[in-house]
Amino acid sequence: MELTLLGTGAPEGLPLPDCPCAACATALGDAARAATALLVDGVLLLDLTPGAAFAAARAGHSLGGVRQVLLSHPHDGPAVEVPAGLPQPVRGADGRELTLLTGHRVRAVALDAPGSGYEVTGPDGERLLYLPPGGAPAGLSGLTGLTGLTEGNGFGEANGGRAAYEMVVADVIGRPDALARLRAAGAVGPTTDVIAVHIGHEVPQGGELRRRLAAAGARAVPDGTTLDVGAYEDVPDVPRRTLVLGGARSGKSVEAERRLEAFPEVLYVATGGTRSGDTEWADRVSLHRERRPGSWRTAETCDLVPLLAQDGPPLLIDCLSLWLTHVMDEVNAWDDAEWAGGGERELRARVAGLAEAVRATRRTVVAVSNEVGSGIVPATASGRRYRDELGRLNAAFAAECEHVLLVVAGQALALRG
Numbered sequence: 001m002e003l004t005l006l007g008t009g010a011p012e013g014l015p016l017p018d019c020p021c022a023a024c025a026t027a028l029g030d031a032a033r034a035a036t037a038l039l040v041d042g043v044l045l046l047d048l049t050p051g052a053a054f055a056a057a058r059a060g061h062s063l064g065g066v067r068q069v070l071l072s073h074p075h076d077g078p079a080v081e082v083p084a085g086l087p088q089p090v091r092g093a094d095g096r097e098l099t100l101l102t103g104h105r106v107r108a109v110a111l112d113a114p115g116s117g118y119e120v121t122g123p124d125g126e127r128l129l130y131l132p133p134g135g136a137p138a139g140l141s142g143l144t145g146l147t148g149l150t151e152g153n154g155f156g157e158a159n160g161g162r163a164a165y166e167m168v169v170a171d172v173i174g175r176p177d178a179l180a181r182l183r184a185a186g187a188v189g190p191t192t193d194v195i196a197v198h199i200g201h202e203v204p205q206g207g208e209l210r211r212r213l214a215a216a217g218a219r220a221v222p223d224g225t226t227l228d229v230g231a232y233e234d235v236p237d238v239p240r241r242t243l244v245l246g247g248a249r250s251g252k253s254v255e256a257e258r259r260l261e262a263f264p265e266v267l268y269v270a271t272g273g274t275r276s277g278d279t280e281w282a283d284r285v286s287l288h289r290e291r292r293p294g295s296w297r298t299a300e301t302c303d304l305v306p307l308l309a310q311d312g313p314p315l316l317i318d319c320l321s322l323w324l325t326h327v328m329d330e331v332n333a334w335d336d337a338e339w340a341g342g343g344e345r346e347l348r349a350r351v352a353g354l355a356e357a358v359r360a361t362r363r364t365v366v367a368v369s370n371e372v373g374s375g376i377v378p379a380t381a382s383g384r385r386y387r388d389e390l391g392r393l394n395a396a397f398a399a400e401c402e403h404v405l406l407v408v409a410g411q412a413l414a415l416r417g
Contacts, residue, residue, distance in 0.1 A: 001104075001122030001229040002041050003167070006055035008223055009033025010200035011076065011133060023201035030222040031205035036197040038130060038169065040120055043102045045069045045086075046130050053083045059224040067100050070108075072132035073115035092116050111135040119165075126230035129187070131170040133198035136178030137185075164189030166230040172196035172218045173203055176262040177293055179216060184264035184295075193233045194218035211412065215239075216262035239403040239417055240364050245371040245394060246407035253318055255407050256368045263364070265313035266296045269304065271322040302326040308357040308365070320369035324386070324393050327351075333389075334382045351393050358400040369394050371406065 007013075014033040015024030027033070035049040039056060042065045049055075056063050069082075069089040082088060092098065092108030094116060099105050103123030108116045115132040122128075131137075163186045170178055173196060182188040196218050203209050213219055217238045221227070242259060246252030260266045296316075299307070302323050307315060317323075331346045332338040358365065373391045378384045398404045403417030 001120070001124065001126045001128065002226060003128065003169075003229055004039040004056070004059050004061055004226045005169075005195070005197065005221060005223060006037040006039055006052055006059065007034030007049055008036055008197045008199055008220065008225075010198050011035050011073075012200070014200055014205075016201060019201060021201050023204045027201070027205050032223075033199055034223055036133070039063070039066075040104065040128070041102065041122070043067045043100060044104055044106065044120065046118055046120075047072050047075075047132075048080055048082065048086075048089045050080055055224065059226065061226075067102065068098065068106070070106065070116075070118060072118060072130065073135065092118065110138045112138045122229065124230075126167075127165045128167045128169065128229050129165045129182075131168075131175075131178060133171050134174055135171065136175050137181055163187075164192050166191075167193045167195065167227070169195045169197055171198040172213060172216055172262065173199060176216055176258075177295075179218070179262040180264040180293065180295065183262075188217075193227070193229075195227070196220045208412075211414065212258065215259040218262075238364065239401075241358060241361070241401040242366045242403040242405065242417075243394070243398045243401045244366065244368050244405045244407060244412075245398075245415075246368075247371055247375070250407045251410035251412075252368050252370075252407040254410075255405065255412050256316055256318060256366045259366050260314050260316055260364075261293055263314055264295055266293070267307070267313055267315050268296050268298045269307060269315055269317045270298060270300045271302050271304075271317065271319060271326065272300075305353055305357040308354075308361040308363065311362055314364035314366070317365065317367040320367055320393060320397060321372075321390055323354075324351075324390055328386065328389065333385065336381070339385070347389060348392075351389075351396055354393075355396040355400055358397060367397060367401075369397070 013035050015027040034051060034055060036047060037049045037052050038046040039061060040046070042061055045052070045063065045066045048069050048071065053063050063083060063086055066086055069087050071089050071091050092106065094108050094110040097105055097107040105121040107119045109119055111117055113135045115135050117129060117131045117135060117137065120128045120130065165187055168182065168188055172179060172194065179188060179194065188194065194217055196213050199220060203212055209220060215238065244252045244256045304317065304323065327347060327350050328334065331343040333343045333347055370390065372387050378387055401416070404415040406413045406415055
């Protein structure tokens with residue numbers, strides 16, 4: 001089954017008309033994107049957008065053979081003129097399956113937002129799922145009976161027992177939780193080619209967009225690209241161990257959370273604990289909780305080594321600097337005599353044990369830590385001791401990670417990976 005992406009942008013396109021933002025100003029050449037529209041084998045058009053016929057011609061295709069035009073979401077603005085000879089666009093009814101004379105089958109999938117998703121099965125059995133902007137499947141119950149999903153064992157007889165789509169085309173930037181739901185259901189697997197569409201100006205084009213998508217196991221392609229559904233593609237590898245460094249309010253926690261928001265059942269490990277009577281700390285904790293997906297669980301602990309040794313869902317550890325404070329408290333590192341009498345040796349052993357656990361872990365891990373070595377030299381001996389030991393901890397942890405990022409002013413700089 002052949003898929004041509006006539007457009008890959010948000011409904012308003014990219015750049016947005018008259019938008020002065022930096023992302024729009026740099027969306028030039030291949031980074032410019034028309035509203036998303038998909039042409040399947042030249043016979044099925046998903047979403048009719050302005051200029052679709054010209055886009056098809058530029059990609060070396062014609063809309064003359066299109067037998068069905070389906071809309072996935074409400075199209076705002078002036079009505080789009082239907083090119084001569086093209087069938088009248090319609091919206092599929094949720095759960096209804098259409099069979100084209102060419103052997104293609106199209107099933108409309110219920111969403112949690114206005115619109116419909118479409119599961120397309122080609123004549124040879126390859127399967128593609130297309131989701132509209134801002135849309136995600138309406139839970140597992142919404143998928144059951146529509147895509148052949150059954151709870152607990154992936155796809156049922158309707159899909160020949162296969163556990164994942166060959167390709168998913170979706171709003172990865174706007175609705176990463178849609179990927180999380182599909183992964184939880186077994187509809188997206190390690191070999192699923194996830195293509196990001198409906199791309200707007202929320203993320204700068206180029207390296208930043210590629211990095212964000214790779215963290216979700218997805219990729220973007222330019223308008224006019226033709227893909228073979230089911231053909232082997234070099235699917236982006238999701239890094240198993242990542243360290244995110246940054247200063248205060250740099251955006252490091254947001255970056256860390258973003259790297260796992262397309263995955264279900266993440267365990268958020270909060271090393272800061274609770275601080276009775278500290279309203280500022282309570283406000284910070286509340287802000288973090290509200291930002292996290294509802295499917296994530298939270299564990300408040302500094303006992304990281306056993307968690308890393310266990311099998312389970314991805315871990316997001318926030319943060320190593322508070323873990324170090326806890327350990328330095330335990331070994332009484334603030335007292336010079338205790339430090340010289342064995343505290344230093346005990347702290348180094350605890351850090352080495354954590355690094356060994358990171359090296360041996362089978363879980364996906366994203367950890368956050370503060371980068372404090374570039375600022376003012378602390379005025380106290382204990383402050384300098386903490387700064388030095390955090391630098392050593394960061395270096396030891398980073399040595400075991402495939403990806404290391406430094407976040408400055410909300411911008412993530414790749415140091416490794």
